[in-house]
Each structure stands twice: as C-alpha cells, then as structure tokens.
Amino acid sequence: KAGVTQTPRYLIKTRGQQVTLSCSPISGHRSVSWYQQTPGQGLQFLFEYFSETQRNKGNFPGRFSGRQFSNSRSEMNVSTLELGDSALYLCASTPDRAITDTQYFGPGTRLTVL
C-alpha cells in the first residue's frame, strides 16, 4: 500500500496570506489527524477528522481549519498567516479504530512564512 502523501512538500508564503495543505491517507484509512511541529513547541495536535466530521480539536486559533472529503482525503487551511505559523505540518492516518489506533504519518509540508 502507498503511504500517507502530503502536498505540497514545501511552501513559502508571506504574512497575511492564506494556505491550503492536502493530505491523502493510506487506502482504507478513515481517520486523518493534523499536527504542527516546530523546534520550540515540538509536535502539537491540530485536529482529527473521521467520516467527514471533525472529531477532536487541539488548542489552536480559529485561523486553523480543516475538512475531510468522502474519499477520506483531507485539507487544512490557515488564514491570515503569521510568522509563527512557520512549521512542519504533518498529517497522520489511522485505520478503523476497532482494529488499531496506530497512526501513520506522512512526510509533512514545510511551510515558511516570510
């Protein structure tokens, strides 16, 4: 099976702009979670989607949003970018939780805000 894929891999934006990141989970996986990783804060949970519904949410401002499509692919959006949003954004997918909740991470999208 192909792993979790994320696009784009690298992105450069300026303050005030918005950005959309995409994640395709492993085939058959229904849950997608998003994380932000920075050197100072480590890896922090953003939100989780399952069956097109947000199931869990971390402690991030409303500028960070996401959605999931019927094919389980997910997007996250960050509006009004700030310098502090520069980070590696990771997506992880999980198969049916009744079987396992092990998360499989993608390679990430490195966002740089200038």
Next chain:
Amino acid sequence: DAKTTQPPSMDCAEGRAANLPCNHSTISGNEYVYWYRQIHSQGPQYIIHGLKNNETNEMASLIITEDRKSSTLILPHATLRDTAVYYCIVRVYNNNDMRFGAGTRLTVKP
C-alpha cells in the same frame, strides 16, 4: 496526557543494543505508552506501544516497569539507519491529541 521525561541524547555502537529510557511517573491507568521515531525531514514513524505488559515486534521491544512509571525501548541490534529522534508519549487509546516533547536523539556510530 501525562508528561514524559527522556534524556536529550544517547550514543550507541552499531550492532549493539540501544536502550532508551522514558519516565512517565504521572501516567494514568488508562494511558498507553507509545514510542515513535523521526528521522530528519521525515514524518514520525510508529515503533511500538504497550499498556502494562512487555511488548515485542519486528522493530523493537518495550519494557514497562511494574508500577508503570517508566519504560525502556530496546533496539536489539542498532544500525546506522536507526539514528533518529525517539519520542516516548503516553496517551489514552483512541485519543489522537498527542504532544511530542523533545525526545532522545539517538546516534548510532560505526
């Protein structure tokens, strides 16, 4: 989720066992111990997890103390490709609100 404490760095000779410790003294009864690793510029990779019994898979072994306040990840025969940052986290099963700390940077040397 409970907080974990790990040494910032460790070295290991290639072919030898790497033993990575983790303290989680405030772990709750329903929290599992998970280990992930992250090789530079890649996403974290799941290694192993356990609740209270020792666990082994094709990658590693996990030893959890009887009081569950600490654990050790064992890579039985470390290779150069095992050089990575290793994260120990504790979380409730099915709770994806995971926060990775600084982890342990393991360097495997020839």
